[in-house]
Amino acid sequence: MASPLPSFGVPVNSARPGARLLLEGVGRRFGDRWVLESLDLEVEAGSFVSVLGPSGAGKSTLLRIIAGLEQPSTGTVGLQGPASEPVTARVMFQEDRLLPWRSVEDNVLLGVRGRRDEARSLLEAVGLAGRGGAWPAELSGGQRQRVALARALLHHPELLLLDEPFGSLDAITRIAMQRLLERLWLEQPRTVVLVTHDVEEALVLSDRVLVLAGGSIGRDVRIDLPRGERRGHPRLVSWKEELLQSLLEPVSPAPAGP
Ligand SMILES: Nc1ncnc2c1ncn2[C@@H]1O[C@H](COP(=O)(O)OP(=O)(O)OP(=O)(O)O)[C@@H](O)[C@H]1O
Numbered sequence: 001m002a003s004p005l006p007s008f009g010v011p012v013n014s015a016r017p018g019a020r021l022l023l024e025g026v027g028r029r030f031g032d033r034w035v036l037e038s039l040d041l042e043v044e045a046g047s048f049v050s051v052l053g054p055s056g057a058g059k060s061t062l063l064r065i066i067a068g069l070e071q072p073s074t075g076t077v078g079l080q081g082p083a084s085e086p087v088t089a090r091v092m093f094q095e096d097r098l099l100p101w102r103s104v105e106d107n108v109l110l111g112v113r114g115r116r117d118e119a120r121s122l123l124e125a126v127g128l129a130g131r132g133g134a135w136p137a138e139l140s141g142g143q144r145q146r147v148a149l150a151r152a153l154l155h156h157p158e159l160l161l162l163d164e165p166f167g168s169l170d171a172i173t174r175i176a177m178q179r180l181l182e183r184l185w186l187e188q189p190r191t192v193v194l195v196t197h198d199v200e201e202a203l204v205l206s207d208r209v210l211v212l213a214g215g216s217i218g219r220d221v222r223i224d225l226p227r228g229e230r231r232g233h234p235r236l237v238s239w240k241e242e243l244l245q246s247l248l249e250p251v252s253p254a255p256a257g258p
Pocket residue numbers: 030035053054055056057058059060061062
């Protein structure tokens with residue numbers, strides 16, 4: 001049996017393990033161009049799903065629609081939490097979006113009164129114990145993303161939406177952040193949708209990897225390898241090749257008009 005993960009004193013509310021997400025017939029048009037079209041997707045509560053796709057495929061648009069930051073032109077987005085209250089969703093972007101004039105701890109507490117002890121526990125959980133009084137400018141890029149993650153987690157989101165959160169980090173810091181994210185997710189499962197360009201990142205972290213192509217979900221791969229055995233595993237290597245190939249395939253041209 002796996003040894004229990006260390007607890008960081010972050011309140012765990014196992015009654016709210018994550019939101020179920022249901023997209024039906026979602027489309028998004030910019031001008032006369034449909035970026036998303038008839039997109040159907042169901043994400044089980046508490047699962048970790050990654051979205052890959054060529055540049056411009058509509059990944060960020062999809063994430064913004066799920067977050068409610070943008071309205072779909074067609075279709076519906078349903079979020080169903082384990083409790084009757086509305087689902088809490090939080091988004092984390094490639095840029096950390098920290099306020100430079102607020103301390104690290106006050107950035108975590110942005111928009112929240114009190115809960116300093118919880119903010120400190122979260123900073124400890126993300127490896128920044130004792131750095132709450134520092135200014136964002138005093139931190140490295142990876143440390144700043146840890147603060148952004150702590151800020152998102154303070155809200156106990158049942159849905160965590162991540163748009164290339166580690167895209168600007170160097171390869172080593174990126175792996176450290178992937179491990180941190182996975183550890184925190186295992187400790188407190190919640191639904192995660194991660195948009196990434198990094199096929200290996202998607203395969204290592206996810207229960208399912210989706211490929212967005214031609215406006216909807218082109219591939220949907222369930223990753224049934226045990227976590228912890230994935231990096232370098234022959235099946236992961238062959239999935240990686242296969243997915244890279246499908247990302248490189250040219251999108252078929254739209255049929256000519258009448
Ligand atoms: N507000 C907007 N107005 C007009 N076009 C937009 C708008 N937002 C996105 N688009 C267009 O929609 C398409 C999809 O953009 P989106 O950012 O969702 O793609 P992406 O898959 O996330 O790309 P990347 O991997 O390069 O970040 C692009 O062609 C983009 O130019």
